[in-house]
Amino acid sequence: MPIIDLSSEVFNVQDVLATTLFGQSRVSLRASRIPMNFTSTRRLRLINQDFDRASLNDLAQFDVQDTTISQGLLTSETVQSDLPVIQMNVNPNSINWRQPKRITKKDTQEGSIFFHFTNARGQNNDILVLDFKGNTGNINLLGDSAPEISGVGALGATGSDTDAMKKLIIWHNLWNLTRETMILEDNTINEFMITYSSAAIPLEIMLIGFFSTTLEWSDNADKPNSKDYAFSFTVQEVIPDIDDLVKNISTFTSDFT
Amino acid sequence: MSIRDSKGNLQARHAFPAYRVFIYGVNVTEDVLSVEVSYNVGRAPNTCTITLANELDKYILTTPEFTTLFGDVSLVKQAIQKRIKEYLDSGVDKNDETDLGAAATSDIDDLILKKIKQLNNDIKKRVLASKFNIRTEVIEIPDIAGKLGGENVRQYSARAYKYPFQAEDPIFHANDPIRIFMRDPYNPRKWYHQFSGYLSNFDDTVDENNQRILTVTGEGPFKLLRYARVTTNPAVLDRAAIIKSKDLDFRAALSEGFSGLTLPELFFTIIFGNDPSEEGKFTLTDTSPNASQVRTMNIDAVGKFRINGSVVVEFGPDRNDPLILSNIPTANVTSLAEYQSLIDHEVKETDLDDMLTENADGNIPADAESKKEALKGRARIDPNTNNIIAEDVINIIGENTDIYPIDGGRLIMLVPRSFQADVNREVLLKDFLDTFALNTTQFKSRLGIMLDVVERIEFVFYESPKGDLICEFPLYDFDPDDFGSDATVPHKFMKGRNSLTLDQETKVQRGPFRNKYTTTKRNTYNFSKGITDEKVRTQVTSYYHPLQGHKKPGTSREYAAPQEVTLEHLIPLYWYRLEQVPPKAYIATNEAAKLYAHLTLNKMNADARTLGINAAPNLGAWLNRPFYFEPRNCIGTLMSVSHSITWGMGGTMDTRLNLNYIRGWDGLLDDQGNAVYTTIGGFPGRPLNYKLLFRLKDDVDGASELPAIESSIVTEGVG
Numbered sequence: 001m002p003i004i005d006l007s008s009e010v011f012n013v014q015d016v017l018a019t020t021l022f023g024q025s026r027v028s029l030r031a032s033r034i035p036m037n038f039t040s041t042r043r044l045r046l047i048n049q050d051f052d053r054a055s056l057n058d059l060a061q062f063d064v065q066d067t068t069i070s071q072g073l074l075t076s077e078t079v080q081s082d083l084p085v086i087q088m089n090v091n092p093n094s095i096n097w098r099q100p101k102r103i104t105k106k107d108t109q110e111g112s113i114f115f116h117f118t119n120a121r122g123q124n125n126d127i128l129v130l131d132f133k134g135n136t137g138n139i140n141l142l143g144d145s146a147p148e149i150s151g152v153g154a155l156g157a158t159g160s161d162t163d164a165m166k167k168l169i170i171w172h173n174l175w176n177l178t179r180e181t182m183i184l185e186d187n188t189i190n191e192f193m194i195t196y197s198s199a200a201i202p203l204e205i206m207l208i209g210f211f212s213t214t215l216e217w218s219d220n221a222d223k224p225n226s227k228d229y230a231f232s233f234t235v236q237e238v239i240p241d242i243d244d245l246v247k248n249i250s251t252f253t254s255d256f257t
Numbered sequence: 258m259s260i261r262d263s264k265g266n267l268q269a270r271h272a273f274p275a276y277r278v279f280i281y282g283v284n285v286t287e288d289v290l291s292v293e294v295s296y297n298v299g300r301a302p303n304t305c306t307i308t309l310a311n312e313l314d315k316y317i318l319t320t321p322e323f324t325t326l327f328g329d330v331s332l333v334k335q336a337i338q339k340r341i342k343e344y345l346d347s348g349v350d351k352n353d354e355t356d357l358g359a360a361a362t363s364d365i366d367d368l369i370l371k372k373i374k375q376l377n378n379d380i381k382k383r384v385l386a387s388k389f390n391i392r393t394e395v396i397e398i399p400d401i402a403g404k405l406g407g408e409n410v411r412q413y414s415a416r417a418y419k420y421p422f423q424a425e426d427p428i429f430h431a432n433d434p435i436r437i438f439m440r441d442p443y444n445p446r447k448w449y450h451q452f453s454g455y456l457s458n459f460d461d462t463v464d465e466n467n468q469r470i471l472t473v474t475g476e477g478p479f480k481l482l483r484y485a486r487v488t489t490n491p492a493v494l495d496r497a498a499i500i501k502s503k504d505l506d507f508r509a510a511l512s513e514g515f516s517g518l519t520l521p522e523l524f525f526t527i528i529f530g531n532d533p534s535e536e537g538k539f540t541l542t543d544t545s546p547n548a549s550q551v552r553t554m555n556i557d558a559v560g561k562f563r564i565n566g567s568v569v570v571e572f573g574p575d576r577n578d579p580l581i582l583s584n585i586p587t588a589n590v591t592s593l594a595e596y597q598s599l600i601d602h603e604v605k606e607t608d609l610d611d612m613l614t615e616n617a618d619g620n621i622p623a624d625a626e627s628k629k630e631a632l633k634g635r636a637r638i639d640p641n642t643n644n645i646i647a648e649d650v651i652n653i654i655g656e657n658t659d660i661y662p663i664d665g666g667r668l669i670m671l672v673p674r675s676f677q678a679d680v681n682r683e684v685l686l687k688d689f690l691d692t693f694a695l696n697t698t699q700f701k702s703r704l705g706i707m708l709d710v711v712e713r714i715e716f717v718f719y720e721s722p723k724g725d726l727i728c729e730f731p732l733y734d735f736d737p738d739d740f741g742s743d744a745t746v747p748h749k750f751m752k753g754r755n756s757l758t759l760d761q762e763t764k765v766q767r768g769p770f771r772n773k774y775t776t777t778k779r780n781t782y783n784f785s786k787g788i789t790d791e792k793v794r795t796q797v798t799s800y801y802h803p804l805q806g807h808k809k810p811g812t813s814r815e816y817a818a819p820q821e822v823t824l825e826h827l828i829p830l831y832w833y834r835l836e837q838v839p840p841k842a843y844i845a846t847n848e849a850a851k852l853y854a855h856l857t858l859n860k861m862n863a864d865a866r867t868l869g870i871n872a873a874p875n876l877g878a879w880l881n882r883p884f885y886f887e888p889r890n891c892i893g894t895l896m897s898v899s900h901s902i903t904w905g906m907g908g909t910m911d912t913r914l915n916l917n918y919i920r921g922w923d924g925l926l927d928d929q930g931n932a933v934y935t936t937i938g939g940f941p942g943r944p945l946n947y948k949l950l951f952r953l954k955d956d957v958d959g960a961s962e963l964p965a966i967e968s969s970i971v972t973e974g975v976g
Contacts, residue, residue: 104909106873109888110778111268113873115442117905118273122445126906183313187321188377 034204037195038086038177042184044193046084053191083173089166092134095198099128128235128242129212133228139168140225171229178211178231194233203248209235266779272442272874274902274910277648278307279655280456280473281388281433283380285309288316290470291908293901294437294452296719298880300708301897303477303720305437305452311469315378316427317461318385323424326372326385366390384428388420427459427471434663435475436655438604439900442874442910446639448604448647449876451900453663453724455480477720478560478664482528482704485559521569521585521670523710524728527703528668529567530558538564538619542584559703560664562726564619566611567667570596571674589674593732594741597879598767600669602722604651605765606644609633612654612723614665625660632657644765666724673730673947715856717881727880733863733894733918734948735883736934737774744768773877774895777887780873782911786889786919792865796823796835799854820850822858826941836861855945859918862936862943866919868893875912876900884916892934894918 044051102117102124116124141164177192184190192211197204210233217229240248262268278289290308297303309316318326369389376382395416420430437452452475460472518526522541529539533553569587590596613629615621636649654661711718711728718728744766798819819837838857840850868886878884878898885892893916902910920934927933936942 100906102906102908104907106782106909108779108873109781109783110262111266111270113270113272115272115274115908115910117908118275122273187313189313 034197036088036091036197038088038174038192039084040177040180040192041188041190042180043082043084043086043177045184046082052188082176083170086170086173086177088174089163089170090135090137092132094131094133095196096131096133097128098131100126102126128238130207130233130235131230132233133230135223136171136227136229137164137167138162138225139164139171139227141165141168171227175215175217175229178213178215182210191236192233201245201249203240203245205242205245206239207233207235208237208239209233262779264779270443272910273440273445274442274874274904274908275440275445276451276902277438277448277651277655279434279436280307280429281384282656282658283383284652284655285380288312289904291901291903292437293899294439294722295897295899296722296880297897298717298719299896302479302483303452303454303722305435305454305475307435307437307473307475309471309473311461311471313378314469315381316429316471317425318381318422318428320424322376322381323422326369326389327422381428385422388428388430389418389422391419392416393419427461427473429456429459429473431456432480434658435473436663438651438655439876439902441876446647448651450602450604450608450721450723451876452477452722453666453720454478455663478562478666478724478726479704479720481560481664482707483702485703486701520710520714520716520728521672524668524670524707525567525585526556527707528559528562528726529564531556537617540584558617561614561662563615563665563667565615565621565667567669568599569670569672570599571672572596573674592741593735593739594743594745594768594770596671597740597770598745600721600723600725600727601767601770603767603877604647605767606650607765608650608723609645609653612661612665614660614662628657628660629653642765663724666721666726668726669728671727671729715860719880729881731859731894731947732881732883733920734943734946736892737771737883737885740768740770740774740882742769742771770877770879773875773879774882775885775887776870776872776875776914780875781886781888782871782873784868784870784886784888786866786868786891788866789864790831792861793827793831794834794836794858794861795827795831796821796833797838797854797858797861798822798835799838799840799850799857818847820847820854822851822854822944824858824938824942824944826938830938852945859943859945863894863918866893866917866937868914868916868919870914870916872912872914874900874910875914878912878914884914886916890932891919891921893920 041051041053104115104117106113106115118124140162180190180192182190191208194207195204196207212232212234213230215229215231217227219227238245260268276286276289276292277284278286278292285307288310290310291306292308293306295304311317366389370386373382373385373389376385393416422428433456435452435454435456436450438448439451441447441449454475454477456473457476457480458474460470460474462470462472464470518541525539526541530537531539531541531554533540533555538558564586567586569585571587571589572593590599609629609632613621614625632653633645636645636653638644639646707718707728710716715731716728717731718726721727745768798821800819823833836857838854840853868889868891870886878895880895880898882895883892884895895914896917897913897915899913900911901913902908918936920936922932922934923939925933925935925939940946
């Protein structure tokens with residue numbers, strides 16, 4: 001199985017989705033950072049108006065070459081519109097996985113009954129919810145030269161390029177994403193997708209679901225150049241299936257070593 | 258807290274609730290948030306309440322969808338233009354509008370179906386596709402032009418849609434079939450039929466947060482009988498039958514055409530109809546002495562109830578005064594466990610054969626048989642039992658309402674084989690119909706007639722969770738032990754054999770039933786036991802009603818003398834509490850009047866002590882069964898049962914049981930040292946004891962040997 005070049009920092013949507021879906025995912029056994037991606041059905045339709053859930057299984061028809069979102073390619077046009085895929089410049093610094101059990105304890109006059117509400121596989125797991133916490137990184141535009149974005153770099157920045165503008169735009173896109181419509185104009189459901197990888201899950205996976213909170217953040221004087229934020233995401237589906245993760249990871253690591 | 262309770266059971270145990278819900282043959286289980294089924298003895302029907310998550314109006318035909326499917330005028334135009342062109346091109350008679358219209362209708366249907374298939378939601382797609390084009394035959398609409406103010410209204414004829422749709426209404430309709438199955442939470446391999454009925458009501462709610470819930474309620478197959486009216490006025494159907502010499506007889510004939518039928522004859526006739534040509538399912542024969550008036554009448558059947566398997570089950574020792582059951586199928590059982598195996602509601606592979614629909618002549622249609630076999634061929638097999646797994650049996654029955662119709666249940670009647678010689682059997686089986694007040698026969702609800710009958714004689718008539726119609730004599734004098742402690746090979750009745758056969762081919766077992774009619778502390782959440790003094794009566798008088806005319810009433814002293822029953826043993830505590838009960842219908846003898854007084858007294862005192870239990874799930878609980886309640890060491894009779902499941906986090910599963918006819922323990926033991934449960938005051942507190950009356954105690958598995966002194970009291974009481 002081919003190993004994707006981890007040194008590359010430029011990934012496009014197709015890479016991200018295709019590798020995740022087809023099991024050729026990037027792995028993060030090394031310390032290299034893999035940026036998280038956030039998107040939705042609505043945003044992917046900005047790239048391909050015919051995109052629907054089924055398209056996830058047939059990415060060959062998904063032409064995204066011109067919509068690469070990566071370092072240095074933020075243009076004045078993309079600033080003005082929604083990013084089809086929000087690739088994090090600074091990944092969230094804390095992601096908490098929560099999946100309670102669907103168990104109800106009912107006391108009888110002599111003992112207790114534990115009701116397990118199971119799915120078709122006999123599992124009594126409740127819905128998986130991820131709590132994200134993060135920091136925007138430096139979004140002080142005064143310190144950002146950002147010369148390639150017309151009018152932005154002219155804020156008087158003379159220092160080094162901090163990508164502040166890009167981080168700010170990405171963060172605002174993320175905020176908007178958490179507030180996005182759940183039902184699209186054609187009455188289909190707007191699904192939200194996150195690609196994710198970490199040392200615990202070295203195989204990059206895709207989480208499909210919806211935001212259970214909009215992005216919460218605080219303007220704190222203690223952190224004038226960056227902002228802390230948090231949101232929760234309810235997961236409806238994990239690709240590959242979360243029950244198969246260990247099998248996939250084993251495959252990857254055996255190929256990797 | 259210790260890990261095990263006083264009986265060595267683990268204090269903490271698992272339960273795995275699950276259900277399957279089918280509406281109109283569509284599995285809607287995934288959207289069910291909660292489900293509740295209720296069964297009742299009495300006039301209340303079995304009901305179910307299903308709460309459905311209706312996200313994105315998935316069960317509502319929305320206005321945009323409606324507009325797309327049905328409101329598009331261009332559909333009509335396209336279809337008609339296409340046909341007109343074809344007609345013009347073919348040179349057929351241009352005035353032949355009938356053909357033109359029918360063809361256009363067909364084209365429109367095709368176009369609508371095409372649009373239905375484009376819907377996103379599979380359930381909506383499936384339901385609409387199978388409903389939208391079902392039409393009746395042409396109906397002539399009455400001409401009311403100029404008569405009711407409608408000058409511009411013209412007579413027209415049209416075909417009505419069986420399932421009319423309106424925008425923003427649910428995709429389901431009244432009387433759509435509903436089946437509910439529940440899994441034994443303690444044994445995930447076992448499933449039970451829990452409800453079979455028709456959709457009745459909707460409640461479509463949308464809250465301020467756009468949360469959409471559709472609540473659906475359904476009623477059991479009694480619904481058919483409730484709305485099906487019947488009359489047997491012989492003045493209309495058979496004038497010769499009303500020519501009598503006595504005026505009183507004449508009046509009786511007019512007022513109740515079913516008079517004279519035995520209880521089984523009446524029930525079979527009302528449900529399966531009477532076809533004198535003998536081509537239908539059921540025909541009354543002339544062996545019933547009083548059936549002649551009804552025998553020659555054509556009485557329509559109601560629903561598709563199966564006569565295959567319908568049977569009068571007789572229980573107890575040989576009768577000395579045979580019932581006349583004409584050609585009604587009968588069979589004997591030797592134990593109540595055997596009887597219960599006949600009507601048990603656990604899902605088994607044999608249900609696929611036993612529940613298959615039948616034609617108007619009682620035979621199974623060939624296409625139904627072949628479809629069933631095809632479905633069985635595709636089903637999954639349980640490697641442990643080599644039978645089709647319960648879930649697949651459920652899916653086949655739930656989804657294929659054409660071969661497993663809701664009204665395809667059986668009529669099962671449990672009657673005692675013997676009444677004591679000194680008891681007037683006729684008062685129980687014949688003289689039950691109201692003959693008062695009216696000079697003409699009314700159209701009556703079939704269900705109403707049957708319930709009137711069973712109420713008077715204290716029998717019960719109810720719907721089983723599987724959809725069978727069950728009529729039984731009261732079992733409040735029996736014990737859970739009488740239903741056996743071991744599993745039994747199921748018995749079934751085959752049409753024409755007049756006997757039950759062991760269903761040994763399938764090697765399935767049913768039961769044991771005793772433990773299902775018992776609740777221990779371990780299975781009890783909470784309970785409430787009430788004793789209401791006001792409901793206790795100690796003395797009842799009745800008298801026989803001589804107005805029927807064809808029996809000799811005797812002297813006025815004879816027929817006017819009230820027949821009295823007094824519970825002497827209760828007088829010291831409750832004093833004399835006299836109730837006079839004029840019979841609802843005529844009663845032919847003083848003995849019958851006394852028996853009627855006994856029955857009435859039993860009924861009155863039944864509700865003096867009641868018990869309501871919120872229990873852990875017990876899907877085997879069954880109406881009209883003796884039920885032992887350990888926490889209060891008593892036995893009652895189940896009058897209503899409900900099961901509810903609320904799904905998911907915080908959800909639960911409960912069984913609610915309501916009992917009356919409570920019997921406690923007053924220290925009496927049988928010769929084996931088992932407690933004997935009696936009404937308050939002991940056996941004399943309820944001298945009419947069915948278990949003793951029918952001499953059933955020697956024939957019941959595990960029955961307690963009752964003290965001789967009690968038997969003598971009973972004999973005295975009814976003599």
